[in-house]
Amino acid sequence: MNHDVKLRVQNIEKSFPGVKALDKIEFSVRKGTVHVLCGENGAGKSTLMKIINGIYQPDAGQIIIDGVEVHIKNPIQARQLGISMIFQELNYIPEMTLEESLFVGNWPLDKAKKIDWKEIRKRTLALLEKENLKYKPDTKLKDLTVSDIQMLEILKAISYNSEIIIMDEPTSAITNKEVEILFKKIFELKARGTAIIYISHKMDEIFRIADDITVFRDGKVIDSKPRESLDIETVIALMVGRKLGKDFPKIDVPIGEPVLSVKSLSGEKFKDITFDVKKGEIVGFAGLMGAGRTEVMRAIFGLDAIHSGDVLKNNHVVQIKSVKDSIGHKVVMLSEDRRRFGILPIRSVRENISITNLKKFIHKGKLHAKDEYEAVKYYCDKMNVKTPTYETNISSLSGGNQQKVMLAKWLITDPDVFIVDEPTRGIDVGAKHEIYKLISDLVTEGKSVIIVSSELPELIGMCDRIYVMAKGEIMGVLGKEDFTQENIMRLATGTTSNI
Amino acid sequence: MKNFLQKLKKSNLMGTFSIYFVLLALFLVSMLANENFATIGNLSNISRQIAVGTILAFGQTILIINGMLDLSSGSVLALAGVLSVDAYVKTGSLIMAFAVGIIVAVACNILNGLMVTKFKTPPFIATLAMMAMARGAALLYTNGQNIYQIGDYVIFGQGSLLGIPNPVWFLVAAMAVTWYLLKHTVFGRSVYAIGGNEEASNASGINVDRVKMKAYIINGIFVGIAGIIFMSRVNGGLPNGANGYEFKALTAAVIGGTSFSGGVGTASGTLAGAFIVGFLDNIMVLVGVNSYLQQIVRGAIIALAVIYDIYFKTTRKKNKAAKG
Numbered sequence: 001m002n003h004d005v006k007l008r009v010q011n012i013e014k015s016f017p018g019v020k021a022l023d024k025i026e027f028s029v030r031k032g033t034v035h036v037l038c039g040e041n042g043a044g045k046s047t048l049m050k051i052i053n054g055i056y057q058p059d060a061g062q063i064i065i066d067g068v069e070v071h072i073k074n075p076i077q078a079r080q081l082g083i084s085m086i087f088q089e090l091n092y093i094p095e096m097t098l099e100e101s102l103f104v105g106n107w108p109l110d111k112a113k114k115i116d117w118k119e120i121r122k123r124t125l126a127l128l129e130k131e132n133l134k135y136k137p138d139t140k141l142k143d144l145t146v147s148d149i150q151m152l153e154i155l156k157a158i159s160y161n162s163e164i165i166i167m168d169e170p171t172s173a174i175t176n177k178e179v180e181i182l183f184k185k186i187f188e189l190k191a192r193g194t195a196i197i198y199i200s201h202k203m204d205e206i207f208r209i210a211d212d213i214t215v216f217r218d219g220k221v222i223d224s225k226p227r228e229s230l231d232i233e234t235v236i237a238l239m240v241g242r243k244l245g246k247d248f249p250k251i252d253v254p255i256g257e258p259v260l261s262v263k264s265l266s267g268e269k270f271k272d273i274t275f276d277v278k279k280g281e282i283v284g285f286a287g288l289m290g291a292g293r294t295e296v297m298r299a300i301f302g303l304d305a306i307h308s309g310d311v312l313k314n315n316h317v318v319q320i321k322s323v324k325d326s327i328g329h330k331v332v333m334l335s336e337d338r339r340r341f342g343i344l345p346i347r348s349v350r351e352n353i354s355i356t357n358l359k360k361f362i363h364k365g366k367l368h369a370k371d372e373y374e375a376v377k378y379y380c381d382k383m384n385v386k387t388p389t390y391e392t393n394i395s396s397l398s399g400g401n402q403q404k405v406m407l408a409k410w411l412i413t414d415p416d417v418f419i420v421d422e423p424t425r426g427i428d429v430g431a432k433h434e435i436y437k438l439i440s441d442l443v444t445e446g447k448s449v450i451i452v453s454s455e456l457p458e459l460i461g462m463c464d465r466i467y468v469m470a471k472g473e474i475m476g477v478l479g480k481e482d483f484t485q486e487n488i489m490r491l492a493t494g495t496t497s498n499i
Numbered sequence: 500m501k502n503f504l505q506k507l508k509k510s511n512l513m514g515t516f517s518i519y520f521v522l523l524a525l526f527l528v529s530m531l532a533n534e535n536f537a538t539i540g541n542l543s544n545i546s547r548q549i550a551v552g553t554i555l556a557f558g559q560t561i562l563i564i565n566g567m568l569d570l571s572s573g574s575v576l577a578l579a580g581v582l583s584v585d586a587y588v589k590t591g592s593l594i595m596a597f598a599v600g601i602i603v604a605v606a607c608n609i610l611n612g613l614m615v616t617k618f619k620t621p622p623f624i625a626t627l628a629m630m631a632m633a634r635g636a637a638l639l640y641t642n643g644q645n646i647y648q649i650g651d652y653v654i655f656g657q658g659s660l661l662g663i664p665n666p667v668w669f670l671v672a673a674m675a676v677t678w679y680l681l682k683h684t685v686f687g688r689s690v691y692a693i694g695g696n697e698e699a700s701n702a703s704g705i706n707v708d709r710v711k712m713k714a715y716i717i718n719g720i721f722v723g724i725a726g727i728i729f730m731s732r733v734n735g736g737l738p739n740g741a742n743g744y745e746f747k748a749l750t751a752a753v754i755g756g757t758s759f760s761g762g763v764g765t766a767s768g769t770l771a772g773a774f775i776v777g778f779l780d781n782i783m784v785l786v787g788v789n790s791y792l793q794q795i796v797r798g799a800i801i802a803l804a805v806i807y808d809i810y811f812k813t814t815r816k817k818n819k820a821a822k823g
Contacts, residue, residue, distance in 0.1 A: 303701070303702060322704075322706070323701065323703065323704040323705075324704045324706060326704075327704045333702075335699075335702055340696075340698055341698050341699050341702040342699055342702075343696065343699060344691070344692045344696050344699055344700065344762070345695050345696060345762070346695050346763055347691060347692065347695055347762065351688060351691070351692070354688075355688065355689075355692050355703050355705070356703045356704055358688055358689075362685060365684065366683045366684070367683050367685065409703070
């Protein structure tokens, strides 16, 4: 079979404010092959795919399809060029029927310019038969499983005669059996000459279906080789790199009794979670996206329901049904999604900070403005928040300063246990360092910190112990002597369990 | 950088205070346009006319800042009003009548609040349902007949204290309460927070449902007072009265800068909004504008206010994006 290069990108560069997301990327995919992209979260894989799909425009570089340079301005154009993308987060309209969804935006019209439903039905049935799939055209999408909808997306790609199909972690939400169906389809597509770009973290999967593997790290292509010349250990080593965080202001402090213990906790997206955090300790939670780390913390913090198991504060079982309960037990959490769960847009820095503890400033039913101002000032100074005034709208601050305001808003409640979820995501190096310093200061004061992070150097540099999660379970816990990125990745990808 | 912040500050200033400039300009223009406008008698008259709608508007302001609204306030006003009048006619007690008016309106708004918080009904739908039910209940109770001969009940709407009409006293009280609640209480701060970002507010330890319920209860108190004043001013219990008043109230709040996307609004802005509408209606009558044209002007003002609100917001977003 002809395995000529179908798509090639050269010298692609892309920057976002404060970050170079892609740096001189070279990458190509051949007809009838699967090219796997792997790398840690934020390595730049998804950004590159969004460029190929026309969602982002590159700052520099070329995209070449079948030897011809193309400029892809939007996803519609990408589709016309034969590129389809199947997203990790499937967006679909639950009330739509299967056949409607196949032709949405691309409806066949009859002579009177009306949508030709008969034609749609005919083509849908033909497509389903050709692909040997047993769905009914009038099934509503809400009655299908995630894997069905994924299959439908592939079907859609086929119906557009796509020659390049991008799949972004397609197995993250489906069962093993469904994975087999998906792989069967992928092999069929390969046989037809379709070029497939497949993003995944899962090593066993990668080595089953890849023809070529490219590893991304920090916006660069680290290596790109045929599968035969790589093995799992090499790929993991390439993903994490050899860099180790040296520049962390962590001070060793004596570690005391357990402050927060979690016993056999189960919830919707995690099960049988047992761990503890001691006084003066920084505990890390590592894992890949979707491992369930955030969900565990949200449940402890009273945002999500706990199905079974106990949370103990200072060795006493506590009932946490709401965030208020959690604040009352002096356990607080900084959300990973600042925009959604963090900031109150339009409101001032002052209001954003005092919102967690307004009761403290009440005298005779009235908010005491001076007390509030002083508390806000104290924590802003402590966090070194750079803002013109405390009345400034929080939305006008930089990401790093917003994050410091978010930390200040929790410090004002005087917590014993501070859970920080991706505390340094998307902020500049200077602010990162300040946040590390603060975390270190907190444990010096005898508090405890849980860091959930996808940045391994950060966890290794700051933590006393690291728990690693995968698929909603704790896969293992590492002591300081075992801290290597390889050890963590091995547990996180579920490669081997013995260390 | 410094220059940019100054600009932003300026634009915020414009956003915050422009409404008062508009009010002032309208006042001056009206004064010049007609000599009868700026007389004590006429201004007192305007205040009395806008009192009922504006008291409703304060309730709406709190709800809209919180990300909700109340379409039922006109109907609930009528129900509370007729029951209050009826209570007076039957007992002869003004205190009793007042209490009945407030209790009925609060009860209706507790139902609104329950629909919104416990059953997660969108406020638009919940209060639309209440709008129909309350009007129906008012008509059913009175059998569609107005209640006349309300005796001393007229004191609420037609009496005066220290030379100032009672409705204006109620208006001032409602304004003061709204201002205090929004500015100086945990409740007020929570209202702004929830309207700005409900999920973040929940994650900050605010009991979102309780705040929403409180907002409806306070709205209920205002609706009850408005109902009593209204019936007292029209000299009877009118089950069909105050039709469409919810929109008067929404208009005042929106012109006053309360944003339907939530998180923004002030009591003083709403008061200014109500006076803008009041002045405009008054001057249009004084200079003899065609009454159908008046409606068009009123509508256009709402559109302009909302376009301004959205325009201001998008400028702010652009500023934010420019800064990263």
